Amino acid sequence: MVLSNLPRNPSRSDQTPYHEPDSIHLTDDLDQTEHAIRDIFEDCTDVIFRHLELEGPSRLLFVYLQGFTDPHILNLDIIKPLSERNRDEPFTADILKTLVSSISEPITDINLVAGEIACGAIVCFSQGEAAAYSIEISQPPKRNIEEPSNEVVVRGPREGFIEDLNTNITMLRRALPNPTLKTEAFRVGKTAKRKIVIAYLKNIAPVDIVNEVRERIQNITADQVSNYMEEFIEDSAFTLFPQIQNTERPDIVSSSLLEGKVAILIDGNPFVLILPMTLLSGLQAADDYYERFIYTSAIRAVRLILFLISIYLPSLYISITSYHPQMLPTNLLLSILSAREGIPLPVVFEVLIMEFMFEGLREAGLRLPKQIGSAVSIVGALVIGQAAVQAGIVSAPMVIVVAATGISSFAAPRYNVGTAARMLRFPMLILAALFGLFGIIMGSILLIVHLTNLSSYGTPYLSPLVDREGQSLRDTFIRAPRWMMHRRPRPAVRKSPPLSGKSRSNPREERNS
Amino acid sequence: MRWMLHKLLPLLVLSCLLTGCWDRVELNDRAVILGWGMDKEQDGQYLASAMIFIPQSNNNNSDGDLASLSKHFEVFTGKGRSIMEAANQIQPKLSRTIFAGNRRMIVIGESMARDGLSNILDEYSRNKDVRLRTDMIIVEKGTALSLLKMVYPLEDSPATGALKIHENTGGLADKAMVYFLQAINDPGKSPTLPQLSLSSKEQSQKQEMQMTGIAVFDNNLKMKYKLNVDETHSFFWLTKKINKFSITVPIKEKGVINVDMHRLSSKIAVKLVDGKPQFEVKLKGDVMIVENETALHLDQMEDFRKVKEALNLKCKTDMEAFLHHIQQEKTDVVGFNGYIHRKYPRTWRKMEPTWGPDFAHASIKVQANMTLRQIGLTGTSIENEEDPD
Numbered sequence: 001m002v003l004s005n006l007p008r009n010p011s012r013s014d015q016t017p018y019h020e021p022d023s024i025h026l027t028d029d030l031d032q033t034e035h036a037i038r039d040i041f042e043d044c045t046d047v048i049f050r051h052l053e054l055e056g057p058s059r060l061l062f063v064y065l066q067g068f069t070d071p072h073i074l075n076l077d078i079i080k081p082l083s084e085r086n087r088d089e090p091f092t093a094d095i096l097k098t099l100v101s102s103i104s105e106p107i108t109d110i111n112l113v114a115g116e117i118a119c120g121a122i123v124c125f126s127q128g129e130a131a132a133y134s135i136e137i138s139q140p141p142k143r144n145i146e147e148p149s150n151e152v153v154v155r156g157p158r159e160g161f162i163e164d165l166n167t168n169i170t171m172l173r174r175a176l177p178n179p180t181l182k183t184e185a186f187r188v189g190k191t192a193k194r195k196i197v198i199a200y201l202k203n204i205a206p207v208d209i210v211n212e213v214r215e216r217i218q219n220i221t222a223d224q225v226s227n228y229m230e231e232f233i234e235d236s237a238f239t240l241f242p243q244i245q246n247t248e249r250p251d252i253v254s255s256s257l258l259e260g261k262v263a264i265l266i267d268g269n270p271f272v273l274i275l276p277m278t279l280l281s282g283l284q285a286a287d288d289y290y291e292r293f294i295y296t297s298a299i300r301a302v303r304l305i306l307f308l309i310s311i312y313l314p315s316l317y318i319s320i321t322s323y324h325p326q327m328l329p330t331n332l333l334l335s336i337l338s339a340r341e342g343i344p345l346p347v348v349f350e351v352l353i354m355e356f357m358f359e360g361l362r363e364a365g366l367r368l369p370k371q372i373g374s375a376v377s378i379v380g381a382l383v384i385g386q387a388a389v390q391a392g393i394v395s396a397p398m399v400i401v402v403a404a405t406g407i408s409s410f411a412a413p414r415y416n417v418g419t420a421a422r423m424l425r426f427p428m429l430i431l432a433a434l435f436g437l438f439g440i441i442m443g444s445i446l447l448i449v450h451l452t453n454l455s456s457y458g459t460p461y462l463s464p465l466v467d468r469e470g471q472s473l474r475d476t477f478i479r480a481p482r483w484m485m486h487r488r489p490r491p492a493v494r495k496s497p498p499l500s501g502k503s504r505s506n507p508r509e510e511r512n513s
Numbered sequence: 514m515r516w517m518l519h520k521l522l523p524l525l526v527l528s529c530l531l532t533g534c535w536d537r538v539e540l541n542d543r544a545v546i547l548g549w550g551m552d553k554e555q556d557g558q559y560l561a562s563a564m565i566f567i568p569q570s571n572n573n574n575s576d577g578d579l580a581s582l583s584k585h586f587e588v589f590t591g592k593g594r595s596i597m598e599a600a601n602q603i604q605p606k607l608s609r610t611i612f613a614g615n616r617r618m619i620v621i622g623e624s625m626a627r628d629g630l631s632n633i634l635d636e637y638s639r640n641k642d643v644r645l646r647t648d649m650i651i652v653e654k655g656t657a658l659s660l661l662k663m664v665y666p667l668e669d670s671p672a673t674g675a676l677k678i679h680e681n682t683g684g685l686a687d688k689a690m691v692y693f694l695q696a697i698n699d700p701g702k703s704p705t706l707p708q709l710s711l712s713s714k715e716q717s718q719k720q721e722m723q724m725t726g727i728a729v730f731d732n733n734l735k736m737k738y739k740l741n742v743d744e745t746h747s748f749f750w751l752t753k754k755i756n757k758f759s760i761t762v763p764i765k766e767k768g769v770i771n772v773d774m775h776r777l778s779s780k781i782a783v784k785l786v787d788g789k790p791q792f793e794v795k796l797k798g799d800v801m802i803v804e805n806e807t808a809l810h811l812d813q814m815e816d817f818r819k820v821k822e823a824l825n826l827k828c829k830t831d832m833e834a835f836l837h838h839i840q841q842e843k844t845d846v847v848g849f850n851g852y853i854h855r856k857y858p859r860t861w862r863k864m865e866p867t868w869g870p871d872f873a874h875a876s877i878k879v880q881a882n883m884t885l886r887q888i889g890l891t892g893t894s895i896e897n898e899e900d901p902d
Contacts, residue, residue, distance in 0.1 A: 326614025
C-alpha cells in the first residue's frame with residue numbers, strides 16, 4: 001500500500017534488455033481482450049474474472065488473483081462506488097483514480113498486463129478503451145513481525161523485517177522518518193518478476209553509488225532473483241569476503257542509510273542488502289550502538305582478536321609445535337609433548353581431522369530438527385571431545401585449539417564474515433604445515449593484498465583504515481561516544497571508480513544466446 | 514584472477530615437487546634438553562651431560578602420580594677429548610633429535626670453570642636454536658653431572674630448581690649468559706657467574722644445593738676466585754641488579770639490629786686527578802628495622818641516630834671490603850672502566866691497555882646515606898626493657 005505513494009515507474013520495467021514475447025496491443029473490444037487474457041491464464045484456477053455492467057454503454061472487467069486481493073475491499077472500494085455513481089456520466093479512467101490512489105498509467109501491451117496480474121495487481125479493462133489499468137490493493141498472506149533470530153540484541157528494537165515488501169518499507173520509514181528517504185521500485189527477474197526497492201537518503205548517499213546500483217540491478221538477467229541477487233551485483237566474485245551486507249534489522253538499515261549507504265529490499269525476503277560493505281562493518285554489531293561506548297570498545301577488541309584467532313590459531317599451533325618449539329614457554333612445551341606422546345598422527349593431520357569433524361558437526365547441527373539437535377551436541381562433545389582424547393587418537397591441546405577456533409569463528413556479528421574466516425583457516429593451515437611461520441606470514445601478505453584489492457561499489461574494502469580522514473576511524477576498532485562522531489562517515493568513493501555498470505549475467509542466459 | 518591462475522598456480526603446484534631442506538620435525542621426534550652440564554674429568558677428558566625430558570602420555574597416569582614426576586627427566590652423558598666430541602657423543606644415544614631451544618640452564622663444574630670456558634661459549638651464542646635467555650651456573654667443588662642428577666623436591670627438575678634459586682637470591686637469572694657475553698666483549702670488565710654448592714643433607718642421602726656467591730673470571734675466561742654472599746650483595750647493589758636484601762647491623766657493645774633494606778640505589782662518579790681516576794660511590798636506600806636485639810629506645814632521637822650511624826657504617830665497610838677484594842685481584846667486575854670511558858672518552862683510550870693493574874690502585878671512596886623509614890611497631894625491645902641503660 002505504501003508503494004502507492006511512490007512515483008510508480010512502469011517504464012523502468014520496460015527497459016529489461018532481454019527479449020520478451022512480442023508485444024501485442026490491447027484492442028478496444030472487451031470480449032476480445034477477455035479472450036486473449038483467458039488464453040494467457042489457461043489452466044490457472046486462481047485467476048478471477050469479474051464483470052461489472054454499468055448503466056449505459058460502460059462495461060468493465062476486473063481480473064485478479066484470488067489469494068492476493070480481498071474481495072471485500074474490491075467490493076467496498078471500487079465496485080460499490082462505481083455502481084452508485086451518477087449514471088449519466090460515461091466511465092473514464094479518471095473516475096477510477098478518484099476511487100483508488102494506487103492506480104497505474106494506462107497499459108496497452110497485453111503481456112505487460114498479464115505480468116501485472118501475475119504480480120498480484122487487479123487489472124481493470126473497460127469496453128471501448130484499448131488500455132488497461134492496474135490497481136494495487138493486494139494483500140498477500142504474510143507472517144507477523146518477530147525478532148530476527150540471527151541478529152539478537154540485548155538492548156534495542158526487537159522487530160525484524162518480514163517477507164512482505166510493503167511492510168518492510170513501512171518499518172524502514174518509521175525508523176527513518178524523512179522525506180529524503182527515497183524508495184525506487186524495480187521489477188527484476190525474467191520469468192518471476194520480483195519487486196525490488198532500493199532505498200537511500202537523497203542528499204547523503206553518493207549519486208555515483210546510487211546510479212551504479214540502479215544500473216547493475218537493471219542489468220540482472222536472471223530467471224528470478226532473491227537474496228542471492230547479491231551475486232549478480234557484487235564487485236568480485238572470486239573472494240571469500242562478502243561485499244554486500246545483509247540484515248534483518250530495520251535499525252541497522254536506517255543507520256547505514258544515514259552513513260550514506262544504499263539498501264536493497266527484495267520482495268519475499270526478510271534480508272535487506274546494504275552496500276557498500278567494508279570488512280570492519282562486518283565486525284560491528286547492532287548492540288555496539290546501544291551499549292555504553294567504553295564497554296563497546298572493549299568488546300570490539302575482543303571480537304577482532306577472536307576474528308584473528310579463528311583464522312590463525314590452528315596454523316599457529318602447527319607451525320610453532322613442529323617448526324619453532326623454541327617459541328613455547330618450557331612448561332607449555334613439556335605438557336604438549338606429554339599430551340602428544342603416543343598420538344599416531346602428525347600434528348597436521350590431527351588438526352585437519354578435528355577441523356573436518358568440527359565443520360561436520362556444525363553442518364549437521366544446522367539442519368537437524370530441533371528435537372535431535374541435542375543428540376548431535378552430545379555425540380560431538382563425547383565422541384570427538386573426550387573419547388578421541390582418551391583413545392589416544394587426538395591430543396587434548398588439539399581439542400582445545402579446535403574448540404577455541406570454532407567458538408571464535410562464530411563471534412563475528414555477521415555470519416558470512418565468520419564464514420570467510422572459517423574458510424581462510426584451511427589454506428593457512430596448509431601453508432603452516434608446509435612452511436611454518438614463514439608460510440603463515442606469506443599467506444597473511446597475500447590476504448592483505450587481496451583485501452586491499454577488494455572494493456565494494458568503489459569503496460575500498462578496508463575503508464576507513466585506508467582512508468586519509470582520521471575522523472572515520474572513530475567507529476572502527478573503538479566506538480567513540482556518539483557526540484564525538486559529529487561528522488558523517490561517507491563511503492569513500494575512489495576518484496575514478498571502477499564502476500562500469502557491470503553485473504554478472506546469468507550463465508544460463510549466455511549459453512542460450 | 515587470470516594472473517593468479519596462469520602464474521601463481523603452477524608455481525604453487527611445482528613447489529610441492531621440490532625436494533630440499535625441510536626443517537619440520539614432529540614434536541614427538543625431538544628430545545628436549547632442559548639442562549646442560551659441562552665437566553672436566555680427572556683424566557683431562559670432557560664430560561657433557563644433557564638433562565632430557567622424557568614425555569609420558571597423560572593417559573597412562575591420569576591419576577596424577579606426583580612421585581613419578583622426577584622420573585620424567587633422564588641425564589645422558591658423552592665423553593671426549595674435546596668439548597664438541599663430548600657433546601656429539603650424546604646424540605648417538607638418543608632415538609630423537611636433540612632440541613636445545615628450551616635449554617634454560619647451563620651448569621658448569623668448577624674444574625671446568627678453572628680450566629677456562631672460552632671453548633664452549635661459542636656454540637651457546639652461535640647456534641640458532643639456542644635461546645640467549647639462559648642461566649649459567651658454576652657448581653662449587655662439584656660436577657655439573659651431580660647437580661643434574663640430584664633430586665630437587667620443590668621443582669620438577671634440579672635445573673629449574675637452580676634457576677629459581679638464582680632468581681630468588683637476586684639478579685636476573687635469565688640474563689646470566691647475556692651479561693657474561695657482554696662482559697667478555699668489554700675488555701676492561703671481568704665476567705662473573707653465580708655459584709652454587711651441593712651439600713649432603715644430614716642423615717639422608719639426598720643432596721641440597723645452595724647459592725654461595727659469585728665466581729669471577731679473568732680475561733682468559735678462567736675462573737679466578739669467588740665472592741662470598743656478603744660481597745655478592747654489595748656487587749649486586751653497585752651494579753643495580755637487586756634493590757633489596759637484609760643485613761645484620763652490629764651496634765657498638767650493645768648487640769645487633771636486623772634490618773630489611775629496599776629501594777637500594779647506587780651512584781658512581783669519577784674524576785681524573787693528575788691523570789689518575791678517583792671514584793666516588795654513593796649508596797642510598799630505605800631501611801626498615803625488623804628485629805632489635807639491643808636495649809636502644811628507637812623512639813628516642815638519640816638512639817635513633819646511633820642506629821643510623823651504625824647502619825651507614827656497616828653499609829660503607831661492607832662495600833669497601835668488597836671493593837678492596839676485587840681491587841686486590843685486579844678484576845673490575847663492576848665495570849668502573851665504563852664510567853671513565855663515558856666521561857673521558859679520549860683519555861680512556863690511553864688508559865685502556867693497563868686498566869687491570871691501574872684499577873688495583875684507583876682510589877674509591879664510599880659514602881652511605883641510608884634513610885631509616887620504619888622502626889617497627891614497638892619502640893623498645895621487650896626483653897631488655899628493664900635495662901636502665
